[in-house]
Amino acid sequence: MRRKSPQRSARPGIWSIRGPMSRRQYWGFALVGLLLPLLGWWLLSHMGTDDSVFMPSPLDVFRRLIQWYQEDDLLADMWISIYRVTAGFLLSALIALPLGLLIGTFRPVQAMLEPLTDFIRYMPAVAFIPLVMLWIGIDESSKIAIIWIGTFFQMVLMMAEDVRRVPLAQIEAAQTMGATRSEIIQRVIFQSAKPALLDTLRVTMGWAWTYLVVAELVAANSGLGYSILKAQRFLQTDKIFVGIILIGLIGLVMDQLFRFAHRKAFPWLYLRK
């Protein structure tokens, strides 16, 4: 007599197209994705020559991290970099937000500012360094200015797009309930665009970090970007690794903070029916 085979699950496998995945499986794969490059790096650094200038091992980099922390005041470098990025970013956001709202709401403002912004954003931020030094000087504000130049113009355009994506029916419904123009901007357009605007802030925060090294090209004597540049001069490859990885980690933490804020501020987006 043939025995029945155990009931096969109707749940499609994880490799089916856009298939389902449990949280445990997700984190399992995420861990593999993170550890594999680490393993590859370790293998690569131990193959062939033991030349730690060409390719420092993870252990070399870790040792350098500890040394930087104990002897060269790593925390001070981190804080000054976080300060510069955050200041440049906040300055961008503060100006981009009202401008984005106006561009996305009023056609004349759009016509006046959007082509101009589109033009400027293709100019390389690095190329502004001599001008920034000439106009602003070489103190903190010049580094903040570079980060501002790198993020502001992109941010304005993205925010204007966020505002334009507010469904017309939401605006028109308010109009037929007697809302004035300023009421519509405050109570409908801004409220409706808020989640997208916060997402734009999150994405542009990441870009702000990519301009850090450029910003600290300007007569800096501290900071993660500056340390990377200095390490390059002395061929301290391990220190370059530390700097790059730290910038990546700080960016990751900030990204997660933004995601957390998004979930807290806009609970209706995370509800199930």
Next chain:
Amino acid sequence: MTTKIEIKQVGKVFGEGKQAVEALKDINLTIADNEFVTFVGASGCGKSTLLRIIGGLEYHTAGEVLASGEPVYGPGADRAMVFQHYSLYPWLKVMENIKFSRQLKHGREELTSSEVEKASGRADALLALMGLQAAANAYPNQLSGGMQQRVAIARALMGRPEILLMDEPFGALDAQTREVMHDLILHVHKLEKATIVFVTHDVEEAIYLGQRVVLMAPRPGRIDTIYDVPLPAQRDQDMKHSPEFLALKKEILARIRDTSGMRTDQSMLEQLNMEQA
């Protein structure tokens, strides 16, 4: 019977110069106070455009529109609009959506405490009328499409508009939900004494709801025929099977086919059949 809406020689041209398209031409129509009028017609006949012109959301390029005797220059709280979808505020709970107009300057003008009380009484009454009590504290995206449209209707009624404009409000709902909504909106019409102008592509819906059905034709958008619906004021679902209902439905459908230019498709099919035979 007093006149509520007067449309005189209204025309609408979209675009300029060579790209100009005549969407509406020589529209004349008078709608009485507390009337329920429905608009049907082939796509491109301009029925939605005309509704939006009455609402002041679109401007006419010829003629004149009067609402309660006043010329229409833009939207106003006297002409509330219910849209097909995406008009609710997803960041506000159901009750907050319904009370939205109370937060506007317009709604705050008469702010005595008894009137505030009356207003929240009205919000509660609308919530009950629409069968939404259980959903008062839900967010719109937690509701089904039919429930969302109930919220949209309650919100539009909150400010006691004299005219309620409805732009295919049930177009995205399934057939069963739509039937329920039909009886609900007829009930609302009886209670609220508002003049309702209702645009739809569903002929059955137009006949069941309307006291008059206005059939529009495209290229250029114009009024083709106005039908008086030969049904008692108090409608019920069984009337959809009455001979009068079915005859009118057949007549309107035929007329839409005649005016839509869809005849070519029919002859194409016949030709195709002949080729295959």
